[in-house]
Amino acid sequence: MTEINGQDYNKALEDARSLNSDVFSLTRLEILYCLDLVRQDGLFFRDLKNALQANDGLLYSNLEALKKTGYIASKIVESEGQKMTLYNITQDGSAEWTLVKDFLRKIAQGEKI
Amino acid sequence: MTIEKLAACFKRIGFTPDITKFDDRLAIQKIAYLMKLKGADYGFKFGLYIRGPYSPVLASAVYNNHQVFSQTPVSLDENECRVADELKEAFENLDPSALEIAATYAYFIAQGMNHIEAYAKVRQMKNFYSPTLITLSVNRAKKFMQYATPEIIEKMREEFKQWESAAINDELN
Numbered sequence: 001m002t003e004i005n006g007q008d009y010n011k012a013l014e015d016a017r018s019l020n021s022d023v024f025s026l027t028r029l030e031i032l033y034c035l036d037l038v039r040q041d042g043l044f045f046r047d048l049k050n051a052l053q054a055n056d057g058l059l060y061s062n063l064e065a066l067k068k069t070g071y072i073a074s075k076i077v078e079s080e081g082q083k084m085t086l087y088n089i090t091q092d093g094s095a096e097w098t099l100v101k102d103f104l105r106k107i108a109q110g111e112k113i
Numbered sequence: 114m115t116i117e118k119l120a121a122c123f124k125r126i127g128f129t130p131d132i133t134k135f136d137d138r139l140a141i142q143k144i145a146y147l148m149k150l151k152g153a154d155y156g157f158k159f160g161l162y163i164r165g166p167y168s169p170v171l172a173s174a175v176y177n178n179h180q181v182f183s184q185t186p187v188s189l190d191e192n193e194c195r196v197a198d199e200l201k202e203a204f205e206n207l208d209p210s211a212l213e214i215a216a217t218y219a220y221f222i223a224q225g226m227n228h229i230e231a232y233a234k235v236r237q238m239k240n241f242y243s244p245t246l247i248t249l250s251v252n253r254a255k256k257f258m259q260y261a262t263p264e265i266i267e268k269m270r271e272e273f274k275q276w277e278s279a280a281i282n283d284e285l286n
Contacts (some may be wrong), residue, residue, distance in 0.1 A: 009162060037162055041138055041172055051163045077135050080210060086135060091125045 009037065013051065027054060027062040032097040035072060035089035042088040044079070063087060071096055115155045117173045119145055119263050121186035122153065122193060124235060125202040131177045136209040141175055143212035144200065150219055153196040165217035167237075203257035214239055214247055216252035222258065 013030060030052050037042060043051075049059050066072045071093030077086045089097065123130060123144070130137040146159050146166040157171040189197070205213060214235060221231035232251055239247060 032269050034256070037169075038167065039163070039169070040176065042135070043163060043169075047163050050241060051217070080208065111226055 002046065009034070009051075025050065025062065027058060028066055029100065031059075031062060031066060031087075032093060032100070034090065035087060036094055036097050039089065039094070042086045044084045044086055046084075048087065067091070069093075114146055115187075115266065116171075116178045116181055118153075118155050118189065118193070119171075120181045120184070121189050124186040124199045125194065125197040126207070126231055128207055130175075130179075132175055132183050138172070139164060139209045140176065142171060143148055143209070143216035144207070146216045147200060147212070147254075148196050148247045149282060150223060150258065153193050159220075161217075161220055163211050166220045175202045185234045188207075190199075199257060203253045210242060210246060211250040211253060214242060214250035215257070217274065218254045219258055222254075223258065229253075235244060 011085055013033075032050060033069075034048060034051055045059070045063075048054075048063075049056065052059065055059065063074070067074060069092075071090055074085050074092055076083050076089050078084070123141075126144075128140065129142070130141050132138055134143075142159075143165065145155070145157060145168070149157070150161070152274070157168040157173075157174075159166040159168045161167075203205075204215070216230050217238060218235045219236050223230070226234065228271075232247075234245070235251065236247055
């Protein structure tokens with residue numbers, strides 16, 4: 001099973017907030033985590049903002065940074081009559097997120113990298 | 114897992130999904146979850162994701178078998194027809210946001226929360242929707258779920274426990 005149960009996504013994000021985001025970009029990890037959960041279906045800006053409890057500026061700048069790396073992509077879609085920006089993780093992004101998870105798991109388990 | 118059965122349910126309620134549309138993909142997930150809660154279970158396991166109950170396996174099945182939605186539907190039994198009709202009656206226009214709110218509320222109820230807890234949790238999770246829309250959608254969920262038997266709810270709780278254990282094991286490994 002590669003997907004974490006959705007029941008735990010709230011807790012995972014809460015736990016992540018106890019980490020020091022000066023050490024690494026917590027927001028970008030959270031974005032990749034959330035987008036990887038839903039893969040091709042994607043999430044709107046407002047969904048990410050609500051899930052991450054981030055302000056518009058912080059979220060937007062991190063989304064743009066991830067877009068530049070090619071790890072996520074965005075497109076304008078219509079939802080219930082409104083034009084909304086939908087974000088998806090790319091194949092490269094998903095592969096990178098797997099590497100990050102493996103790296104963090106090894107650290108947590110005390111293995112040599 | 115029978116995506117064909119689910120497609121037949123959609124046909125019965127007048128829903129022809131276009132999987133290139135976000136709203137339709139969202140509605141597929143929420144309708145499938147709500148119908149499962151009422152006993153029309155096609156084997157898709159759901160967890161709580163950012164947009165509410167969601168099954169990655171169903172998402173893949175939809176992408177890989179989208180032609181099924183335009184084919185002649187398979188037949189449904191009496192119970193499946195009844196559940197589909199009740200869903201159509203409760204949600205009329207099948208608005209994606211109403212389905213999302215209702216399915217999320219239903220998920221919390223199935224997890225054992227009481228109405229007040231479930232309603233508060235939905236308000237917290239979906240704070241970009243108006244309180245009016247949330248209240249109306251929760252009322253639709255309550256109307257739809259009024260015939261959900263305790264046996265079905267208990268079965269789903271058991272399923273979620275197994276799902277959670279598997280996720281925890283995965284994280285530990």
